[in-house]
Amino acid sequence: MGNFDLLKAKGVSRRDFMKLVAATTAALGLPELFIPQAASALEQALKKPPVIWLEGMDCTGCTESAIASLNPSAAELILDMLSIRYHETIMAGSGQTSEDAYQSALKENFVLIVEGACPAKEDRYCMVGGKPFRKTLIEAAQKAQAIIAIGSCASEGAGIPGACATGAVGVAEILRNEGINKPVINLPCCPVKPTTLIGTLVYYLTYHKAPPLDSQNRPLAFYGTLLHDNCPRRGHFESGEFLTDWNDPIQKDYCLMLKGCKGPQTYTDCAQVWWNDNANFCINAGSPCSGCSEKSFYKEFSPLYAKQEMFKLPGIGQINADTVGAVIGGAAAIGLGAHLIATAASGRLSNKDHDHKEDM
Amino acid sequence: MTKVVIDPLTRIEGHLRIEVEVENGKVVEAHVIGTMYRGIEAMLRGRDPRDATYVTERVCGVCAGSHGWASSMALDKAFGASVPAGGRIIRNLIIGAMFLHDHPLHFYHLSALDYLDVMAVAQYQGKDPGLLAVKDKIVKLVLAGDTAPLTPRYKPDEYSVKDPELVTMAVAHYLKALEMQAKAKKMSALFAGKQPHQSSIVVGGVTMLPNIEVVEHFRSMLNEQLDFVEKIYLQDVLTFGTGPLLPLAQAGVGGGALNYMSYGGFARDNENKDLFFKPGLIMDGNLSTILPIDEGKITEDVQYSWYKASANGKTPYTEDTIPDLDKQGAYTFVKAPRYDAKPIEVGPLARMLIMQPKDLMDIIAKNNIKPGAVARHAARAYETLLLVKDMFTWLDALEKEMGSKDFRIHDTEHWEAPMSGQGAGMTEVPRGSLGHFVKVADRKIENYQMVVPTTWNFSPRDDNGVRGPVEQALIGVPVPDLDNPVNIVRVVRSYDPCLACAIHLIDPVTNGIKKFQIGW
Numbered sequence: 057m058g059n060f061d062l063l064k065a066k067g068v069s070r071r072d073f074m075k076l077v078a079a080t081t082a083a084l085g086l087p088e089l090f091i092p093q094a095a096s097a098l099e100q101a102l103k104k105p106p107v108i109w110l111e112g113m114d115c116t117g118c119t120e121s122a123i124a125s126l127n128p129s130a131a132e133l134i135l136d137m138l139s140i141r142y143h144e145t146i147m148a149g150s151g152q153t154s155e156d157a158y159q160s161a162l163k164e165n166f167v168l169i170v171e172g173a174c175p176a177k178e179d180r181y182c183m184v185g186g187k188p189f190r191k192t193l194i195e196a197a198q199k200a201q202a203i204i205a206i207g208s209c210a211s212e213g214a215g216i217p218g219a220c221a222t223g224a225v226g227v228a229e230i231l232r233n234e235g236i237n238k239p240v241i242n243l244p245c246c247p248v249k250p251t252t253l254i255g256t257l258v259y260y261l262t263y264h265k266a267p268p269l270d271s272q273n274r275p276l277a278f279y280g281t282l283l284h285d286n287c288p289r290r291g292h293f294e295s296g297e298f299l300t301d302w303n304d305p306i307q308k309d310y311c312l313m314l315k316g317c318k319g320p321q322t323y324t325d326c327a328q329v330w331w332n333d334n335a336n337f338c339i340n341a342g343s344p345c346s347g348c349s350e351k352s353f354y355k356e357f358s359p360l361y362a363k364q365e366m367f368k369l370p371g372i373g374q375i376n377a378d379t380v381g382a383v384i385g386g387a388a389a390i391g392l393g394a395h396l397i398a399t400a401a402s403g404r405l406s407n408k409d410h411d412h413k414e415d416m
Numbered sequence: 417m418t419k420v421v422i423d424p425l426t427r428i429e430g431h432l433r434i435e436v437e438v439e440n441g442k443v444v445e446a447h448v449i450g451t452m453y454r455g456i457e458a459m460l461r462g463r464d465p466r467d468a469t470y471v472t473e474r475v476c477g478v479c480a481g482s483h484g485w486a487s488s489m490a491l492d493k494a495f496g497a498s499v500p501a502g503g504r505i506i507r508n509l510i511i512g513a514m515f516l517h518d519h520p521l522h523f524y525h526l527s528a529l530d531y532l533d534v535m536a537v538a539q540y541q542g543k544d545p546g547l548l549a550v551k552d553k554i555v556k557l558v559l560a561g562d563t564a565p566l567t568p569r570y571k572p573d574e575y576s577v578k579d580p581e582l583v584t585m586a587v588a589h590y591l592k593a594l595e596m597q598a599k600a601k602k603m604s605a606l607f608a609g610k611q612p613h614q615s616s617i618v619v620g621g622v623t624m625l626p627n628i629e630v631v632e633h634f635r636s637m638l639n640e641q642l643d644f645v646e647k648i649y650l651q652d653v654l655t656f657g658t659g660p661l662l663p664l665a666q667a668g669v670g671g672g673a674l675n676y677m678s679y680g681g682f683a684r685d686n687e688n689k690d691l692f693f694k695p696g697l698i699m700d701g702n703l704s705t706i707l708p709i710d711e712g713k714i715t716e717d718v719q720y721s722w723y724k725a726s727a728n729g730k731t732p733y734t735e736d737t738i739p740d741l742d743k744q745g746a747y748t749f750v751k752a753p754r755y756d757a758k759p760i761e762v763g764p765l766a767r768m769l770i771m772q773p774k775d776l777m778d779i780i781a782k783n784n785i786k787p788g789a790v791a792r793h794a795a796r797a798y799e800t801l802l803l804v805k806d807m808f809t810w811l812d813a814l815e816k817e818m819g820s821k822d823f824r825i826h827d828t829e830h831w832e833a834p835m836s837g838q839g840a841g842m843t844e845v846p847r848g849s850l851g852h853f854v855k856v857a858d859r860k861i862e863n864y865q866m867v868v869p870t871t872w873n874f875s876p877r878d879d880n881g882v883r884g885p886v887e888q889a890l891i892g893v894p895v896p897d898l899d900n901p902v903n904i905v906r907v908v909r910s911y912d913p914c915l916a917c918a919i920h921l922i923d924p925v926t927n928g929i930k931k932f933q934i935g936w
Contacts, residue, residue, distance in 0.1 A: 104562065106564075111431075112452075113452060113454050114477075114916070115429075115474055115475060115476050115477040115478075115612075115916045116429045116430070116476070116477045116478050116916065117474065117476075117477020117478075117480065117612040117613055118477065119477070120477045120478055120480065120601070120611075120612045121477070121612055123594065123597070123598060124597075124598050124601045124602070124611065124612070125598065126595070126598050126599070126602065129594065129595060129598070130594040130595070130597075130598055131591050131594045131595070134565065134594075135553070135557070139562050139564050140564055140565045141564045141565070143565060144424050144426045144427075144431075145426070145427060145428070145429070145526075146427070146525070146565045147426050147427070147564070147565040148427075148529045148534075148565060148566050148567055148568065148569035148570075149426065149567075149568045149569050149570070150422050150424070150425050150426045150427070150570070150905050151421065151422035151423060151424070151425065151901075153568050153569065153570060154424060154426050154568075156568065157564070157568050178741070180741045181452065181453050181454075181739075182431070182451070182452045182453075183431070183433075183451040183452070184423075184424050184431050184451065184452075185423050185424050186421070186423050186433070189452075215474075216454075216456065216459075216471060216474050217454050219459050220454055220455040220456060220458070220459040221455050221458060221459065222453065222454060222455050224454070246474060246613055247477055247612050247613055300828075301826075301828045302621070302622075302623050302625060302825055302826040302828065303500075303625070303823075303824040303825055303826055303828060305625065308625050315623075331605060331609070331610035331611075332598075332601055332602040332605035332610055332611055333598075333602050335602045335605045335606055335610075336605045336606060336608070336609050336610060337609060337610060338609040338610065338615040340609070341607070341608065341609035341610075341615060341616045341623055341624040342616070342623035342624050342625060343609050343615035343616055343618075343623045343624075346470060346615070354471065358463055358464070358467055359463065359464035359466070359467055360464070360466070360467050360470055361464065361466040361467070361470075361618070362464055362466075
């Protein structure tokens, strides 16, 4: 049986498959040339990879986000692209039947996807199937061919649960505590962005290795640029125009810094790749960025909406609302030398090599 | 007597363990157990109150928007903010779209596999090209030896639908509904920023100043939803409920407490007088008397929950609540809210029995359907149709507001936190009655509490030893095959449980709720 015949036996037509690959490579920002390569590599790899998808201290929002994908569709993701052997929210079986499915998937060469945080000190805060979630996580992580932590809770910092008093941490920290030296690909955001998850899976299935990662083990393809640098409101920031009243049509697209925006501290592709089939994203909806793709979310970024007297900008340090227009706008008016100051102020120069291992 | 444990009970939100004892083929004892705790309310103490809408939004990613909405209502009152009509309507549209997401998803993706013998698709003999494509897809999965996640499963039983035509249609609709739930989230995101976990709803209103293109985009997507809900979702539920599942429906399997409550929700005016979901209370199954809610009768017990009982003499807003994992006799992280010391069911069945829409009541009467698992699915589908139709009038109202000179979406004068204040946000969300309670002191959150639909439905025994609604509903459920307790999961899932929502730090004595008005 040829590789594509195998694929076909899985219920995927060649046309559907090429559509799927095209959509996912587009999400990765890879050129069209890449499509035949990805398709052929995926065909080589196929079998659909078995997936164990664990949920810990979660809200099911990352699962909901994954199936919010319209292109590729949720059905393609669940039935055509992956073989989801264990997933509490989706799988048919319950109780012992689901436990059996988990045990049999453990014996295969599976990909582990983890949603939700894990209590590091008190196992009884999260018990699944009568067992501590922490122990199940460690067991599955040791056997997995790859570990992908999705959403802020499973990533570094553990998002909202990480700010609570239960000792919740992300997947990588649980493994570090156990002395398990296995890489974890972190895909933070609250919830995970479907294009990020699908793009990372396609990359991994194509190359059998993690995509290039930053210091928080996030794929640079999705977390390599500072939101502030790509913000559609950036022009208003440089002009010192800040939104103070959501009712005012004139201020509608003004900079959200005075509403608490964390854009200058946040690496994410939200400005380029919007959510829900490109319908919208927080800043386009007039909401300040909460920094949910960063390990400082939520604990260190709180309060989220408080008026920021001083902005932290890479390369220039502290700057306030009254002077930003003068510093950046004024400098730009002076000429070329000043333009360099402005770009340094905004972090463009410091990030152009996609290296932000020492980000702020 | 044999003990049967189902853990994890899958295809729900969160982590749920069910323990029952079976004697002579029927359940005689039941415990429902929440097994995960995050402690979000306690974490909110001392923070900027405005963070609460953002943080509590993340209690649940399935009924996304619900907690942010209830939280904003509680904060509006604490801040003294009055939300302009534009903000109120946009909030309603954001949440209304999520009802259109939640209800079909619950029926097709979380529940239907309990009622369908999916593999009957292979026997489909019809000529419908769409259904043949579905057959082709499933048969190929079978041939490839990989039918995950549709298998493994409990074995189909006497109530399972095995007719190849019906099953193939249902699987086709399972796939269609996957697309529609994604589109419903997209609709919501048009005003909300993204879904799950919208960012637009804040204290005082919303952040998304809409233009007419966005409104019309929403309207065209709403038309598609109406088509789906009216012609596919509701028809499927009725076809199954009055067809192959009628014996289950008439037997009232999973009936439960027979006490029902709705706070009312989706205000169509700024005075909160004209509500789409009506407030009311039904006690002891007496549908002819819809009682007003007396908030003073809502209390909460923790004798069987892993929390320390509170010290006496403190008010609900000042007392502390601490997890107590070693507590004797406790068996769950869920608390036991009671109304007038009685367990209460909340959710679509409760709302529809309080509103009693004629078409639905006729179907129930004509088919002699009793309250139970099947009735819950029917009520959920029917309220989705009522809602999707009403949402068109919300869009009209929004467009009218947008045409006025002083169109507003936010009360900007009340954006900063007050020195002190308190408020309750009580409304109806997909799974039932939701209340958020906040107390602000020194411009910070002094205390935050949530009383959540799944806490009502999945509560443990109260201090009098009376079982919670689902525990009651499980008593008497037939389990002819101990290795295949499919009726138990049917009953439990019919409530659409959300355990991440249910488990919170709530003060054990919540008599303080009586201070707040119901119906918001």
